[in-house]
Amino acid sequence: MGIQLLVTGLALGSMYGLVALGYHITWATSRTMNFSQGQAVMAGAVVAYGLHVALGWPFLLTLLGTLVASALFGVVIERLAVRPFFRSASLAWLLATIACGTIAENVAMLTFGKDARAFPSALATRPVLIAGAGVYPQELLVPVVGLALMGGVQFFYHRTFYGKQLKAVAYNPEAAGLMGIHIPRAVMTAYALSAALAGAAGLLLAPLLNVAPTMGTIIGLKAFAVAIIGGLDSAGGILIAGFLYGLIESFVAGYVSTGAREIVGFAVVIAMLVVRPWGLGGARPTRRV
Amino acid sequence: MRFGQRLLWVLVGCIAATLSASDLAAQSTPVKIGLAAAMSGGSAASGEAIRRGLLIAIDEVNAKGGVLGGRKLELVVRDDEGNPTKGVTIARELVERERVAAVFGGLHSTVALAQVPVWHELKTPYVGAWAAATNITRNGHAPNYVFRVSGNDDYVDKFLVGYATERLRKAKPALLLENTPWGQSNEAGLTKWFADRGLKTVGVEKFNWNDPDMSPQLLRLRQQGADLVVLVANAPEGAQVVKSKAKTGWEVPVLSHWGISGGRFPELAGELSDGVVFFQTYSFFGSQNERGQYVLRVLREKFNVKGPEEVTAPVGTANAYDGMHLVAMAIEQAKATDGPKVRDALENLQGEYRGLIKTYRRPFTSEQHDALTDQDYLMVVWKGGKIVPVK
Numbered sequence: 001m002g003i004q005l006l007v008t009g010l011a012l013g014s015m016y017g018l019v020a021l022g023y024h025i026t027w028a029t030s031r032t033m034n035f036s037q038g039q040a041v042m043a044g045a046v047v048a049y050g051l052h053v054a055l056g057w058p059f060l061l062t063l064l065g066t067l068v069a070s071a072l073f074g075v076v077i078e079r080l081a082v083r084p085f086f087r088s089a090s091l092a093w094l095l096a097t098i099a100c101g102t103i104a105e106n107v108a109m110l111t112f113g114k115d116a117r118a119f120p121s122a123l124a125t126r127p128v129l130i131a132g133a134g135v136y137p138q139e140l141l142v143p144v145v146g147l148a149l150m151g152g153v154q155f156f157y158h159r160t161f162y163g164k165q166l167k168a169v170a171y172n173p174e175a176a177g178l179m180g181i182h183i184p185r186a187v188m189t190a191y192a193l194s195a196a197l198a199g200a201a202g203l204l205l206a207p208l209l210n211v212a213p214t215m216g217t218i219i220g221l222k223a224f225a226v227a228i229i230g231g232l233d234s235a236g237g238i239l240i241a242g243f244l245y246g247l248i249e250s251f252v253a254g255y256v257s258t259g260a261r262e263i264v265g266f267a268v269v270i271a272m273l274v275v276r277p278w279g280l281g282g283a284r285p286t287r288r289v
Numbered sequence: 290m291r292f293g294q295r296l297l298w299v300l301v302g303c304i305a306a307t308l309s310a311s312d313l314a315a316q317s318t319p320v321k322i323g324l325a326a327a328m329s330g331g332s333a334a335s336g337e338a339i340r341r342g343l344l345i346a347i348d349e350v351n352a353k354g355g356v357l358g359g360r361k362l363e364l365v366v367r368d369d370e371g372n373p374t375k376g377v378t379i380a381r382e383l384v385e386r387e388r389v390a391a392v393f394g395g396l397h398s399t400v401a402l403a404q405v406p407v408w409h410e411l412k413t414p415y416v417g418a419w420a421a422a423t424n425i426t427r428n429g430h431a432p433n434y435v436f437r438v439s440g441n442d443d444y445v446d447k448f449l450v451g452y453a454t455e456r457l458r459k460a461k462p463a464l465l466l467e468n469t470p471w472g473q474s475n476e477a478g479l480t481k482w483f484a485d486r487g488l489k490t491v492g493v494e495k496f497n498w499n500d501p502d503m504s505p506q507l508l509r510l511r512q513q514g515a516d517l518v519v520l521v522a523n524a525p526e527g528a529q530v531v532k533s534k535a536k537t538g539w540e541v542p543v544l545s546h547w548g549i550s551g552g553r554f555p556e557l558a559g560e561l562s563d564g565v566v567f568f569q570t571y572s573f574f575g576s577q578n579e580r581g582q583y584v585l586r587v588l589r590e591k592f593n594v595k596g597p598e599e600v601t602a603p604v605g606t607a608n609a610y611d612g613m614h615l616v617a618m619a620i621e622q623a624k625a626t627d628g629p630k631v632r633d634a635l636e637n638l639q640g641e642y643r644g645l646i647k648t649y650r651r652p653f654t655s656e657q658h659d660a661l662t663d664q665d666y667l668m669v670v671w672k673g674g675k676i677v678p679v680k
Contacts, residue, residue, distance in 0.1 A: 001508050001511075001512060004504060004508055004536070004537055005504075005505060005508065008502055008504045008505065008536070011502070012501065012502055015501065109330070113330075114330045114332075115553055116524065116525035116528075116553065116557060117553070117556065117557075118528075118553075118556045118557045118559070125559055125560070126535075127535050127536045127538075129538075133536075134535065134536035134537055134538050135536060136532075136536065208501065209499075209501050210525050210528065210529075210557050212499070212525065214498070214499055215499060217499070218497070218499050218500075219501070249505075250502075250504075250505055253505035253506065253509075254505040254508055254509060258494055258495055258496060258505065258506055259495065261505075
């Protein structure tokens with residue numbers, strides 16, 4: 001039982017970590033977040049379903065189409081919900097992004113329908129055994145993609161010129177602007193990237209979760225908890241926090257009760273905010289005296 | 290003749306003409322039957338299935354000359370959108386504006402429960418064709434205007450327990466339920482009926498809608514030594530349950546309420562749907578009685594349904610078909626279309642009706658407002674994406 005719970009927890013956790021990376025990407029540039037990250041995952045899954053199952057596109061083309069559509073979704077969110085409120089020192093972007101997510105959910109209900117549909121994948125039909133614990137191959141793919149994307153994001157922000165520009169916007173927008181960085185474009189790029197990542201996550205998770213307009217809500221919320229625990233500034237911290245959160249969920253559900261699962265999980269978030277608000281992987285903010 | 294006098298005669302003539310015309314009109318105006326069900330959204334298939342059952346029965350009655358000496362039946366459909374508030378609004382509209390003689394109801398128990406006071410206030414008989422919550426019919430009203438030709442959770446739980454103990458001979462049942470009022474009411478019912486047979490459930494686990502993985506719950510139930518899982522879930526969560534079960538490698542039989550009978554379950558669960566046993570009020574698979582053959586033929590000719598495997602939401606069609614014939618009989622017997630008279634007739638139906646699901650003899654009494662009970666239910670199993678009766 002323990003090994004199965006461990007494997008289940010790690011599989012769940014890699015899902016949360018993957019989705020939570022999206023919060024990090026926009027935060028690192030703009031100190032804002034897309035609170036409808038879960039709906040962006042759903043949008044990716046719905047688009048992928050439309051392209052792959054309904055229209056019969058091959059997988060690679062579907063991936064490309066999903067990434068493009070998701071990036072556009074990110075751009076729309078940035079233009080409608082973030083830019084008007086950016087740096088006005090208000091938190092209006094928070095509500096506005098939630099509103100965008102709700103609209104996306106309802107558009108999906110109207111176009112895709114409320115029924116959950118299956119996204120076929122050869123990797124999610126039969127479980128394989130690892131040390132006596134069953135797992136679908138698709139679930140093994142999630143952490144692999146998660147690690148690769150985390151590496152890519154780290155590399156982008158720390159090693160590339162454009163990535164450094166995006167980061168500079170977060171540290172000091174005025175100075176960055178004076179250095180010739182186009183700030184609105186930088187923020188828009190971050191949102192497009194973040195949503196594209198969510199779309200990829202949607203495509204990856206679709207065979208495991210079933211495609212439905214409401215599929216992203218809970219995942220998005222738990223991924224946010226993971227982002228807080230891991231530290232919004234740290235991609236590595238988020239991925240580790242994802243695994244931890246998945247393990248907490250799985251072991252609490254297995255050894256205590258399903259009802260206690262959410263209580264313990266979100267209690268950890270609050271504890272983290274009190275004890276170490278910058279998160280597992282974040283650095284304590286330096287204070288200038 | 291003075292002008293005033295002439296006018297008077299004209300007026301009298303007019304009134305007489307109108308009276309006799311309305312008398313004639315009453316002879317030939319159709320008798321309206323309402324349907325208030327989910328016709329859009331995720332449960333739209335259930336509403337459509339009920340509509341088909343009603344239309345087939347109505348055409349049959351009309352072909353034989355209608356009711357009350359030549360009045361045709363006519364169906365008026367309204368969409369409740371699965372929303373209780375909307376359900377109450379359309380209930381009033383159907384009675385107050387459309388003047389329907391009786392109303393059929395759809396899948397959502399929440400809607401049906403919200404409508405119960407409305408039927409009693411407006412004194413209009415209601416026949417449930419799907420929603421199974423126990424207290425829809427056992428609602429404490431006297432006289433009771435709410436009838437049902439469908440499952441009743443209490444009887445369903447009794448039926449599932451009977452199957453688990455007598456056919457499967459299991460003594461360590463576990464419950465796996467969705468975390469909703471529906472799951473809760475079945476937890477109470479199943480626990481009650483297992484206790485009735487001297488058995489205690491070894492474990493009760495719940496899950497939320499959209500939960501991605503149910504393995505922890507299943508592992509706990511296995512740990513507790515369960516030899517059977519009784520499942521109360523809709524298709525998406527039911528599919529996650531069998532997928533998680535495959536991961537844990539636990540070979541345990543699953544016995545389910547009818548939430549997984551929706552057409553998508555085999556799509557979502559794939560080959561894992563095979564062998565999941567659940568209850569229905571009727572199955573169009575296997576050998577059919579005369580009515581079954583007739584309904585299938587009309588479904589094919591009128592609705593382009595090629596065979597039993599294409600009858601989506603079959604219980605809706607079957608329940609509504611029999612319910613409509615019973616209501617037509619009640620109208621005939623009452624010799625009227627007003628609510629209280631039709632209601633009384635439904636409670637005291639004379640003669641028998643050889644229906645699709647069974648032969649009905651006095652299906653309703655003042656005590657019993659469910660025409661179908663655990664005696665009439667049947668067990669079916671998913672096999673290759675089709676629903677097959679359990680032998």
